[in-house]
Amino acid sequence: MEDHDQMQDDNCSVDFDMQLIGNFLSFASRGDRVGLNQMLRAGTSPNVQDYDRRTALHLAASEGHAPIVELLLHYKANVNLKDRWQRTPLTDARLYGHRDICRILEVNGGKDFINDQPMTVRHEQDSNELNFDISELNTEQTKTVEQGVFGESVKVKWRGTWVVKTVIKSQIYHPVKMILTAKVNTLLRELRHPNILQFLGSIVHGEEMILITEYLSKGNLDDILSAKSRLDLPTGLRYALDIARGINYLHEHKPFPIAHNHLDPRNLLQDEADHLKIGEYWVQMLYKQIHPNQDMFFQGQRKDDPSSTSNQSNDTKNDIYRFGLIFYQMLEGRHMMTNMKFDFIHLKSVDFEPKFQISRCPKRIRQLIEQCMSKDPMARPSFAAVIEVLEEVSTSLGRAGCPVC
Numbered sequence: 001m002e003d004h005d006q007m008q009d010d011n012c013s014v015d016f017d018m019q020l021i022g023n024f025l026s027f028a029s030r031g032d033r034v035g036l037n038q039m040l041r042a043g044t045s046p047n048v049q050d051y052d053r054r055t056a057l058h059l060a061a062s063e064g065h066a067p068i069v070e071l072l073l074h075y076k077a078n079v080n081l082k083d084r085w086q087r088t089p090l091t092d093a094r095l096y097g098h099r100d101i102c103r104i105l106e107v108n109g110g111k112d113f114i115n116d117q118p119m120t121v122r123h124e125q126d127s128n129e130l131n132f133d134i135s136e137l138n139t140e141q142t143k144t145v146e147q148g149v150f151g152e153s154v155k156v157k158w159r160g161t162w163v164v165k166t167v168i169k170s171q172i173y174h175p176v177k178m179i180l181t182a183k184v185n186t187l188l189r190e191l192r193h194p195n196i197l198q199f200l201g202s203i204v205h206g207e208e209m210i211l212i213t214e215y216l217s218k219g220n221l222d223d224i225l226s227a228k229s230r231l232d233l234p235t236g237l238r239y240a241l242d243i244a245r246g247i248n249y250l251h252e253h254k255p256f257p258i259a260h261n262h263l264d265p266r267n268l269l270q271d272e273a274d275h276l277k278i279g280e281y282w283v284q285m286l287y288k289q290i291h292p293n294q295d296m297f298f299q300g301q302r303k304d305d306p307s308s309t310s311n312q313s314n315d316t317k318n319d320i321y322r323f324g325l326i327f328y329q330m331l332e333g334r335h336m337m338t339n340m341k342f343d344f345i346h347l348k349s350v351d352f353e354p355k356f357q358i359s360r361c362p363k364r365i366r367q368l369i370e371q372c373m374s375k376d377p378m379a380r381p382s383f384a385a386v387i388e389v390l391e392e393v394s395t396s397l398g399r400a401g402c403p404v405c
Helices: 002-030 033-041 056-063 066-074 089-095 099-107 182-190 221-227 233-251 283-287 317-332 363-372 383-397
Strands: 137-145 152-158 161-169 199-205 208-214 268-270 276-278
Touching (some): 002 056, 033 066, 056 066, 056 099, 066 099, 137 161, 221 268, 233 276, 233 317, 317 363, 317 383, 363 383
Antiparallel strands (some): 137 152, 152 161, 161 208, 199 208, 268 276
Protein backbone atom coordinates (compact mmCIF):
# COMPACT_ATOMS: atom_id res chain seq x y z
CA MET A 1 0.00 0.00 0.00
CA GLU A 2 2.82 2.39 0.90
CA ASP A 3 4.55 1.60 -2.41
CA HIS A 4 1.33 2.39 -4.30
CA ASP A 5 0.95 5.73 -2.47
CA GLN A 6 4.58 6.55 -3.17
CA MET A 7 4.05 5.78 -6.86
CA GLN A 8 1.08 8.16 -6.98
CA ASP A 9 3.11 10.86 -5.24
CA ASP A 10 5.92 10.39 -7.76
CA ASN A 11 3.46 10.67 -10.67
CA CYS A 12 2.01 13.88 -9.22
CA SER A 13 5.53 15.23 -8.75
CA VAL A 14 6.43 14.49 -12.36
CA ASP A 15 3.23 16.14 -13.61
CA PHE A 16 3.83 19.20 -11.44
CA ASP A 17 7.46 19.45 -12.54
CA MET A 18 6.53 19.33 -16.23
CA GLN A 19 3.88 22.00 -15.72
CA LEU A 20 6.39 24.18 -13.92
CA ILE A 21 8.99 23.63 -16.65
CA GLY A 22 6.40 24.39 -19.33
CA ASN A 23 5.48 27.69 -17.69
CA PHE A 24 9.13 28.62 -17.19
CA LEU A 25 10.08 27.92 -20.82
CA SER A 26 6.94 29.69 -22.04
CA PHE A 27 7.97 32.87 -20.21
CA ALA A 28 11.41 32.69 -21.82
CA SER A 29 10.02 32.10 -25.30
CA ARG A 30 7.51 34.97 -25.00
CA GLY A 31 10.07 37.38 -23.60
CA ASP A 32 8.20 37.76 -20.29
CA ARG A 33 10.99 39.02 -18.05
CA VAL A 34 8.76 39.64 -15.03
CA GLY A 35 7.26 36.15 -15.00
CA LEU A 36 10.62 34.48 -15.61
CA ASN A 37 12.33 36.50 -12.88
CA GLN A 38 9.64 35.56 -10.36
CA MET A 39 10.18 31.87 -11.05
CA LEU A 40 13.96 32.21 -10.87
CA ARG A 41 13.72 34.04 -7.54
CA ALA A 42 11.39 31.29 -6.28
CA GLY A 43 14.12 28.75 -6.94
CA THR A 44 13.45 27.37 -10.42
CA SER A 45 16.72 26.24 -11.99
CA PRO A 46 17.67 28.23 -15.12
CA ASN A 47 18.81 24.93 -16.67
CA VAL A 48 15.52 22.99 -16.69
CA GLN A 49 14.90 21.23 -20.02
CA ASP A 50 11.85 20.12 -21.99
CA TYR A 51 11.15 16.88 -23.88
CA ASP A 52 13.89 17.72 -26.39
CA ARG A 53 16.37 18.94 -23.76
CA ARG A 54 15.87 22.56 -24.79
CA THR A 55 16.40 25.18 -22.10
CA ALA A 56 15.03 28.66 -21.54
CA LEU A 57 18.31 29.97 -22.96
CA HIS A 58 17.75 28.00 -26.19
CA LEU A 59 14.27 29.49 -26.58
CA ALA A 60 15.26 33.06 -25.72
CA ALA A 61 18.18 32.85 -28.16
CA SER A 62 15.89 31.50 -30.90
CA GLU A 63 13.25 34.20 -30.40
CA GLY A 64 15.74 37.06 -30.11
CA HIS A 65 14.99 38.10 -26.50
CA ALA A 66 18.32 39.65 -25.42
CA PRO A 67 17.04 40.84 -21.98
CA ILE A 68 15.90 37.28 -21.20
CA VAL A 69 19.29 35.88 -22.23
CA GLU A 70 21.03 38.37 -19.93
CA LEU A 71 18.66 37.55 -17.04
CA LEU A 72 19.29 33.81 -17.39
CA LEU A 73 23.05 34.35 -17.52
CA HIS A 74 22.80 36.48 -14.37
CA TYR A 75 21.28 33.42 -12.69
CA LYS A 76 24.22 31.30 -13.91
CA ALA A 77 22.45 29.44 -16.72
CA ASN A 78 24.69 26.87 -18.42
CA VAL A 79 25.50 28.53 -21.71
CA ASN A 80 26.56 25.34 -23.50
CA LEU A 81 23.84 22.80 -22.73
CA LYS A 82 22.95 20.84 -25.89
CA ASP A 83 19.45 19.92 -26.99
CA ARG A 84 18.36 16.70 -28.69
CA TRP A 85 19.93 17.87 -31.96
CA GLN A 86 23.25 18.81 -30.30
CA ARG A 87 22.50 22.51 -30.69
CA THR A 88 23.56 25.05 -28.10
CA PRO A 89 21.87 28.44 -27.49
CA LEU A 90 24.61 30.02 -29.64
CA THR A 91 23.78 27.62 -32.48
CA ASP A 92 20.16 28.82 -32.36
CA ALA A 93 21.09 32.50 -32.12
CA ARG A 94 23.25 32.15 -35.25
CA LEU A 95 20.59 30.15 -37.07
CA TYR A 96 17.99 32.91 -36.60
CA GLY A 97 20.41 35.77 -37.22
CA HIS A 98 20.34 37.37 -33.74
CA ARG A 99 23.83 38.89 -33.78
CA ASP A 100 23.43 40.83 -30.52
CA ILE A 101 22.60 37.60 -28.68
CA CYS A 102 25.50 35.82 -30.37
CA ARG A 103 27.88 38.40 -28.93
CA ILE A 104 26.34 38.12 -25.44
CA LEU A 105 26.66 34.34 -25.48
CA GLU A 106 30.20 34.35 -26.90
CA VAL A 107 31.37 36.79 -24.21
CA ASN A 108 29.97 34.39 -21.62
CA GLY A 109 31.75 31.36 -23.08
CA GLY A 110 29.11 30.17 -25.51
CA LYS A 111 30.16 27.60 -28.12
CA ASP A 112 28.56 26.51 -31.38
CA PHE A 113 29.62 22.90 -31.78
CA ILE A 114 27.71 22.43 -35.05
CA ASN A 115 28.53 25.52 -37.09
CA ASP A 116 32.16 25.71 -35.96
CA GLN A 117 32.93 22.45 -37.77
CA PRO A 118 32.03 20.94 -41.15
CA MET A 119 28.41 19.74 -41.25
CA THR A 120 27.68 16.15 -42.17
CA VAL A 121 24.84 15.82 -44.64
CA ARG A 122 22.40 13.11 -43.60
CA HIS A 123 20.29 11.60 -46.35
CA GLU A 124 16.63 10.90 -45.67
CA GLN A 125 17.07 7.16 -46.15
CA ASP A 126 19.67 7.18 -43.36
CA SER A 127 17.34 8.87 -40.88
CA ASN A 128 15.92 6.76 -38.10
CA GLU A 129 13.95 9.58 -36.50
CA LEU A 130 10.72 8.34 -38.08
CA ASN A 131 10.68 5.43 -35.64
CA PHE A 132 9.52 6.53 -32.21
CA ASP A 133 10.18 3.70 -29.74
CA ILE A 134 6.70 2.37 -28.93
CA SER A 135 8.11 0.34 -26.02
CA GLU A 136 8.66 3.62 -24.15
CA LEU A 137 4.93 4.34 -24.06
CA ASN A 138 3.25 3.27 -20.82
CA THR A 139 -0.40 2.62 -21.66
CA GLU A 140 -1.49 1.33 -18.23
CA GLN A 141 -3.27 4.57 -17.26
CA THR A 142 -4.52 5.74 -20.67
CA LYS A 143 -7.35 8.25 -20.86
CA THR A 144 -9.17 9.58 -23.92
CA VAL A 145 -8.56 13.28 -24.57
CA GLU A 146 -10.03 15.78 -27.03
CA GLN A 147 -7.02 17.22 -28.79
CA GLY A 148 -8.19 17.85 -32.33
CA VAL A 149 -10.41 16.63 -35.15
CA PHE A 150 -8.31 14.04 -36.99
CA GLY A 151 -7.70 10.74 -35.25
CA GLU A 152 -8.31 9.29 -31.80
CA SER A 153 -6.18 10.64 -28.96
CA VAL A 154 -5.29 9.19 -25.56
CA LYS A 155 -3.06 10.36 -22.74
CA VAL A 156 -0.11 8.02 -22.03
CA LYS A 157 3.15 8.13 -20.12
CA TRP A 158 6.45 8.53 -21.97
CA ARG A 159 9.69 8.58 -19.96
CA GLY A 160 7.68 9.47 -16.86
CA THR A 161 5.88 12.36 -18.56
CA TRP A 162 2.31 12.60 -19.83
CA VAL A 163 2.08 12.89 -23.63
CA VAL A 164 -0.70 12.37 -26.18
CA LYS A 165 -0.78 9.44 -28.57
CA THR A 166 -2.99 10.08 -31.61
CA VAL A 167 -3.83 7.27 -34.02
CA ILE A 168 -4.59 8.42 -37.57
CA LYS A 169 -5.74 5.97 -40.21
CA SER A 170 -3.78 6.53 -43.41
CA GLN A 171 -6.99 6.40 -45.46
CA ILE A 172 -8.47 9.26 -43.44
CA TYR A 173 -10.48 10.69 -46.35
CA HIS A 174 -10.98 8.27 -49.22
CA PRO A 175 -9.34 8.25 -51.70
CA VAL A 176 -6.63 10.54 -50.30
CA LYS A 177 -3.96 8.63 -48.41
CA MET A 178 -1.85 10.07 -45.61
CA ILE A 179 1.92 9.64 -45.77
CA LEU A 180 4.51 10.56 -43.14
CA THR A 181 8.04 10.61 -44.54
CA ALA A 182 11.20 10.80 -42.46
CA LYS A 183 11.84 14.26 -43.91
CA VAL A 184 8.46 15.62 -42.79
CA ASN A 185 8.77 13.89 -39.42
CA THR A 186 12.10 15.60 -38.82
CA LEU A 187 10.73 18.98 -39.91
CA LEU A 188 7.78 18.67 -37.54
CA ARG A 189 10.05 17.79 -34.62
CA GLU A 190 12.16 20.87 -35.24
CA LEU A 191 9.28 23.38 -35.33
CA ARG A 192 9.38 25.49 -32.17
CA HIS A 193 7.01 28.24 -31.03
CA PRO A 194 5.15 28.86 -27.75
CA ASN A 195 1.82 28.91 -29.62
CA ILE A 196 2.07 25.61 -31.51
CA LEU A 197 1.65 22.17 -29.98
CA GLN A 198 4.98 20.40 -29.64
CA PHE A 199 5.33 17.42 -31.99
CA LEU A 200 7.56 14.76 -30.39
CA GLY A 201 7.66 11.90 -32.86
CA SER A 202 5.73 9.25 -34.73
CA ILE A 203 5.28 5.55 -35.40
CA VAL A 204 4.01 4.02 -38.63
CA HIS A 205 2.10 0.84 -37.83
CA GLY A 206 0.43 -0.90 -40.78
CA GLU A 207 -2.34 1.34 -42.11
CA GLU A 208 -2.10 3.64 -39.08
CA MET A 209 0.15 6.48 -38.08
CA ILE A 210 0.74 7.13 -34.39
CA LEU A 211 1.67 10.71 -33.59
CA ILE A 212 3.17 11.67 -30.23
CA THR A 213 2.61 15.25 -29.05
CA GLU A 214 2.77 17.15 -25.79
CA TYR A 215 -0.18 16.85 -23.40
CA LEU A 216 -2.12 19.96 -22.37
CA SER A 217 -4.52 19.34 -19.50
CA LYS A 218 -6.83 22.36 -19.78
CA GLY A 219 -8.87 21.38 -22.82
CA ASN A 220 -9.51 23.27 -26.05
CA LEU A 221 -11.17 26.45 -27.27
CA ASP A 222 -14.31 24.53 -28.22
CA ASP A 223 -14.71 23.54 -24.55
CA ILE A 224 -14.24 27.15 -23.48
CA LEU A 225 -16.78 28.49 -25.98
CA SER A 226 -19.27 25.78 -25.03
CA ALA A 227 -19.06 26.80 -21.37
CA LYS A 228 -19.39 30.55 -22.02
CA SER A 229 -21.74 32.45 -24.27
CA ARG A 230 -18.86 34.68 -25.34
CA LEU A 231 -15.48 35.86 -24.09
CA ASP A 232 -14.66 39.26 -22.63
CA LEU A 233 -12.65 41.52 -24.92
CA PRO A 234 -9.23 41.23 -23.17
CA THR A 235 -9.44 37.41 -23.14
CA GLY A 236 -10.61 37.30 -26.76
CA LEU A 237 -7.75 39.57 -27.82
CA ARG A 238 -5.23 37.45 -25.92
CA TYR A 239 -6.46 34.23 -27.50
CA ALA A 240 -6.55 35.85 -30.95
CA LEU A 241 -2.94 36.96 -30.54
CA ASP A 242 -1.95 33.42 -29.51
CA ILE A 243 -3.55 31.99 -32.65
CA ALA A 244 -2.18 34.70 -34.93
CA ARG A 245 1.37 34.37 -33.62
CA GLY A 246 1.35 30.60 -33.96
CA ILE A 247 -0.04 30.63 -37.50
CA ASN A 248 2.26 33.48 -38.52
CA TYR A 249 5.23 31.37 -37.40
CA LEU A 250 4.04 28.55 -39.68
CA HIS A 251 3.34 30.90 -42.59
CA GLU A 252 6.80 32.47 -42.28
CA HIS A 253 8.54 29.10 -42.35
CA LYS A 254 11.39 28.95 -44.88
CA PRO A 255 11.80 27.92 -47.64
CA PHE A 256 8.07 27.17 -47.93
CA PRO A 257 5.18 28.44 -45.80
CA ILE A 258 3.23 25.87 -43.80
CA ALA A 259 -0.53 26.35 -44.25
CA HIS A 260 -2.76 24.83 -41.58
CA ASN A 261 -6.00 24.67 -43.63
CA HIS A 262 -7.91 22.93 -40.82
CA LEU A 263 -7.95 25.56 -38.06
CA ASP A 264 -10.78 24.64 -35.69
CA PRO A 265 -11.70 25.49 -32.06
CA ARG A 266 -11.11 21.80 -31.27
CA ASN A 267 -7.43 21.92 -32.24
CA LEU A 268 -6.73 25.17 -30.39
CA LEU A 269 -5.51 23.89 -27.01
CA GLN A 270 -5.03 25.73 -23.72
CA ASP A 271 -1.73 25.39 -21.84
CA GLU A 272 -1.10 25.74 -18.12
CA ALA A 273 -0.51 29.49 -18.47
CA ASP A 274 -3.96 29.90 -20.13
CA HIS A 275 -2.52 30.59 -23.57
CA LEU A 276 -3.61 28.79 -26.74
CA LYS A 277 -1.46 26.42 -28.76
CA ILE A 278 -2.25 25.29 -32.31
CA GLY A 279 -2.49 21.58 -32.99
CA GLU A 280 -2.98 19.50 -36.15
CA TYR A 281 -0.84 21.81 -38.30
CA TRP A 282 0.72 18.61 -39.64
CA VAL A 283 -2.43 17.27 -41.37
CA GLN A 284 -1.94 19.34 -44.52
CA MET A 285 1.70 18.20 -44.68
CA LEU A 286 0.73 14.54 -44.47
CA TYR A 287 -2.03 14.14 -47.03
CA LYS A 288 -0.49 16.39 -49.68
CA GLN A 289 2.36 13.91 -50.10
CA ILE A 290 0.30 11.95 -52.66
CA HIS A 291 -0.96 14.70 -54.99
CA PRO A 292 0.08 18.28 -54.11
CA ASN A 293 -2.88 19.69 -56.08
CA GLN A 294 -5.31 17.07 -54.82
CA ASP A 295 -8.87 18.43 -54.69
CA MET A 296 -10.54 15.19 -53.61
CA PHE A 297 -9.83 15.90 -49.94
CA PHE A 298 -12.09 18.93 -50.33
CA GLN A 299 -15.03 17.20 -51.99
CA GLY A 300 -17.35 18.81 -49.46
CA GLN A 301 -16.20 22.33 -50.33
CA ARG A 302 -17.86 24.43 -52.97
CA LYS A 303 -15.63 26.04 -55.57
CA ASP A 304 -16.97 29.47 -54.58
CA ASP A 305 -16.07 28.84 -50.94
CA PRO A 306 -14.39 32.07 -49.78
CA SER A 307 -12.01 30.05 -47.65
CA SER A 308 -10.48 28.21 -50.61
CA THR A 309 -8.10 29.18 -53.40
CA SER A 310 -6.70 27.25 -56.34
CA ASN A 311 -3.54 26.09 -54.57
CA GLN A 312 -4.66 24.35 -51.37
CA SER A 313 -1.22 23.00 -50.42
CA ASN A 314 0.31 26.47 -49.97
CA ASP A 315 -2.85 28.43 -49.22
CA THR A 316 -2.44 30.81 -46.31
CA LYS A 317 -5.60 32.81 -47.04
CA ASN A 318 -7.74 29.90 -45.90
CA ASP A 319 -6.20 30.20 -42.44
CA ILE A 320 -7.02 33.92 -42.31
CA TYR A 321 -10.69 33.22 -43.10
CA ARG A 322 -10.94 30.54 -40.42
CA PHE A 323 -9.16 32.80 -37.91
CA GLY A 324 -11.67 35.59 -38.57
CA LEU A 325 -14.57 33.21 -38.03
CA ILE A 326 -13.14 31.84 -34.78
CA PHE A 327 -12.35 35.36 -33.53
CA TYR A 328 -15.93 36.41 -34.33
CA GLN A 329 -17.33 33.50 -32.32
CA MET A 330 -15.10 34.31 -29.36
CA LEU A 331 -16.29 37.93 -29.14
CA GLU A 332 -19.87 37.79 -30.41
CA GLY A 333 -20.87 34.33 -29.23
CA ARG A 334 -22.14 31.24 -30.98
CA HIS A 335 -25.75 32.38 -30.56
CA MET A 336 -25.09 34.65 -33.55
CA MET A 337 -24.84 31.48 -35.66
CA THR A 338 -27.70 29.39 -34.23
CA ASN A 339 -29.60 29.25 -37.52
CA MET A 340 -26.67 27.71 -39.35
CA LYS A 341 -25.34 24.20 -39.59
CA PHE A 342 -21.69 25.10 -39.45
CA ASP A 343 -19.00 22.60 -40.43
CA PHE A 344 -15.48 23.80 -39.66
CA ILE A 345 -13.89 20.95 -41.58
CA HIS A 346 -15.46 21.83 -44.92
CA LEU A 347 -16.72 25.36 -44.21
CA LYS A 348 -20.01 24.56 -45.89
CA SER A 349 -21.68 27.72 -44.60
CA VAL A 350 -19.87 29.89 -47.11
CA ASP A 351 -22.54 32.59 -47.26
CA PHE A 352 -22.01 33.61 -43.65
CA GLU A 353 -21.14 37.24 -43.05
CA PRO A 354 -20.24 38.61 -39.61
CA LYS A 355 -22.94 40.80 -38.07
CA PHE A 356 -22.23 43.27 -35.28
CA GLN A 357 -25.70 44.35 -34.22
CA ILE A 358 -25.19 44.99 -30.51
CA SER A 359 -21.46 44.63 -30.33
CA ARG A 360 -18.88 45.37 -27.68
CA CYS A 361 -16.13 45.05 -30.29
CA PRO A 362 -13.99 48.13 -30.98
CA LYS A 363 -14.36 49.42 -34.52
CA ARG A 364 -10.81 48.35 -35.39
CA ILE A 365 -11.58 44.77 -34.40
CA ARG A 366 -14.87 44.68 -36.32
CA GLN A 367 -13.05 45.91 -39.42
CA LEU A 368 -10.29 43.34 -38.91
CA ILE A 369 -12.75 40.43 -38.67
CA GLU A 370 -14.59 41.62 -41.78
CA GLN A 371 -11.29 41.86 -43.70
CA CYS A 372 -10.24 38.38 -42.58
CA MET A 373 -13.56 36.96 -43.80
CA SER A 374 -13.61 38.81 -47.11
CA LYS A 375 -14.99 36.76 -50.03
CA ASP A 376 -11.97 37.95 -52.03
CA PRO A 377 -8.98 35.94 -50.71
CA MET A 378 -6.53 38.57 -51.92
CA ALA A 379 -8.27 41.22 -49.79
CA ARG A 380 -7.57 39.29 -46.59
CA PRO A 381 -4.62 40.57 -44.51
CA SER A 382 -1.49 38.64 -43.60
CA PHE A 383 -1.11 37.36 -40.06
CA ALA A 384 1.76 39.80 -39.54
CA ALA A 385 -0.72 42.63 -40.22
CA VAL A 386 -3.30 40.98 -37.94
CA ILE A 387 -0.79 40.80 -35.09
CA GLU A 388 0.05 44.49 -35.52
CA VAL A 389 -3.62 45.50 -35.16
CA LEU A 390 -4.24 43.17 -32.21
CA GLU A 391 -1.18 44.41 -30.34
CA GLU A 392 -2.16 48.03 -30.94
CA VAL A 393 -5.70 47.48 -29.65
CA SER A 394 -4.45 45.48 -26.66
CA THR A 395 -2.02 48.26 -25.75
CA SER A 396 -4.79 50.86 -26.06
CA LEU A 397 -7.03 48.85 -23.73
CA GLY A 398 -4.28 48.92 -21.13
CA ARG A 399 -4.19 52.71 -21.08
CA ALA A 400 -6.62 54.23 -18.60
CA GLY A 401 -9.10 56.52 -20.28
CA CYS A 402 -7.78 55.77 -23.77
CA PRO A 403 -10.67 54.91 -26.09
CA VAL A 404 -10.19 52.25 -28.76
CA CYS A 405 -11.61 53.39 -32.05
